[in-house]
Amino acid sequence: xxxxxxxxxxxxxxxxxxxxxxxxxxxxxxxxxxxxxxxxxxxxxxxxxxxxxxxxxxxxxxxxxxxxxxxxxxxxxxxxxxxxxxxxxxxxxxxxxxxxxxxxxxxxxxxxxxxxxxxxxxxxxxxxxxxxxxxxxxxxxxxxxxxxxxxxxxxxxxxxxxxxxxxxxxxxxxxxxxxxxxxxxxxxxxxxxxxxxxxxxxxxxxxxxxxxxxxxxxxxxxxxxxxxxxxxxxxxxxxxxxxxxxxxxxxxxxxxxxxxxxxxxxxxxxxxxxxxxxxxxxxxxxxxxxxxxxxxxxxxxx
Numbered sequence: 001x002x003x004x005x006x007x008x009x010x011x012x013x014x015x016x017x018x019x020x021x022x023x024x025x026x027x028x029x030x031x032x033x034x035x036x037x038x039x040x041x042x043x044x045x046x047x048x049x050x051x052x053x054x055x056x057x058x059x060x061x062x063x064x065x066x067x068x069x070x071x072x073x074x075x076x077x078x079x080x081x082x083x084x085x086x087x088x089x090x091x092x093x094x095x096x097x098x099x100x101x102x103x104x105x106x107x108x109x110x111x112x113x114x115x116x117x118x119x120x121x122x123x124x125x126x127x128x129x130x131x132x133x134x135x136x137x138x139x140x141x142x143x144x145x146x147x148x149x150x151x152x153x154x155x156x157x158x159x160x161x162x163x164x165x166x167x168x169x170x171x172x173x174x175x176x177x178x179x180x181x182x183x184x185x186x187x188x189x190x191x192x193x194x195x196x197x198x199x200x201x202x203x204x205x206x207x208x209x210x211x212x213x214x215x216x217x218x219x220x221x222x223x224x225x226x227x228x229x230x231x232x233x234x235x236x237x238x239x240x241x242x243x244x245x246x247x248x249x250x251x252x253x254x255x256x257x258x259x260x261x262x263x264x265x266x267x268x269x270x271x272x273x274x275x276x277x278x279x280x281x282x283x284x285x286x287x288x289x290x291x292x293x294x295x296x297x298x299x300x301x302x
Contacts, residue, residue, distance in 0.1 A: 041232035069122030111139025175224030236264035
């Protein structure tokens with residue numbers, strides 16, 4: 001880090017899970033605002049996973065460069081691999097000491113930018129808006145590999161822009177519908193297992209000299225209001241895993257804060273499971289939604 005005598009400046013690169021009203025750059029789409037805050041219980045910035053994690057490691061937020069609905073892959077802004085998204089991680093001439101990238105669930109959910117563009121996703125890059133509208137179906141055969149190439153571009157640009165920063169890459173984490181005692185996460189929505197995306201994130205992090213906050217390795221779900229967007233409890237669960245993962249890799253964390261975050265897992269078994277043998281979820285009667293308004297919720301055991 002650039003100055004060990006001060007609190008590290010942290011920037012977040014994410015999607016809707018990491019947005020919050022008033023905390024993102026002007027013009028960036030936000031999920032956690034208004035009614036969504038009431039519905040999820042995430043009513044203050046202090047309820048978010050990133051604020052909880054930053055506080056636990058003794059840092060200060062520089063920029064939350066998260067954009068609702070955005071993917072890593074895509075033909076320009078707001079794709080996270082775009083130069084504009086990377087540039088937005090600095091502010092007022094200050095560069096981050098730590099960058100945490102928690103993004104990729106929309107890449108998995110859409111199965112690639114062609115589906116996102118054709119399905120008129122919320123965060124389609126301008127250059128792709130002319131794509132003919134259609135119902136998004138299967139992921140491309142090379143979806144995970146293409147995601148990896150875009151993730152590598154994103155990391156290369158972060159490294160070039162902020163050569164002194166620690167860069168942390170988060171694997172994806174299964175959400176569980178709030179109030180349900182068993183897993184609800186869909187692992188092969190469009191025919192590509194979400195674990196393929198996690199493998200790519202780990203590989204690209206290694207190749208670019210970055211560290212990994214390996215949510216997937218915990219084998220735990222987080223509580224989500226709609227199966228994807230964390231509730232207040234789910235935010236604490238994500239923060240707990242993030243802080244524990246960083247602490248294992250040498251980042252000092254406040255022990256009391258970490259212990260308080262761990263308590264978010266008490267009272268319910270949040271262990272993740274894969275109980276379905278289907279190769280994809282398209283047209284499955286138990287899948288809540290699989291088209292252009294996809295959901296990562298399986299209702300088989302509800």
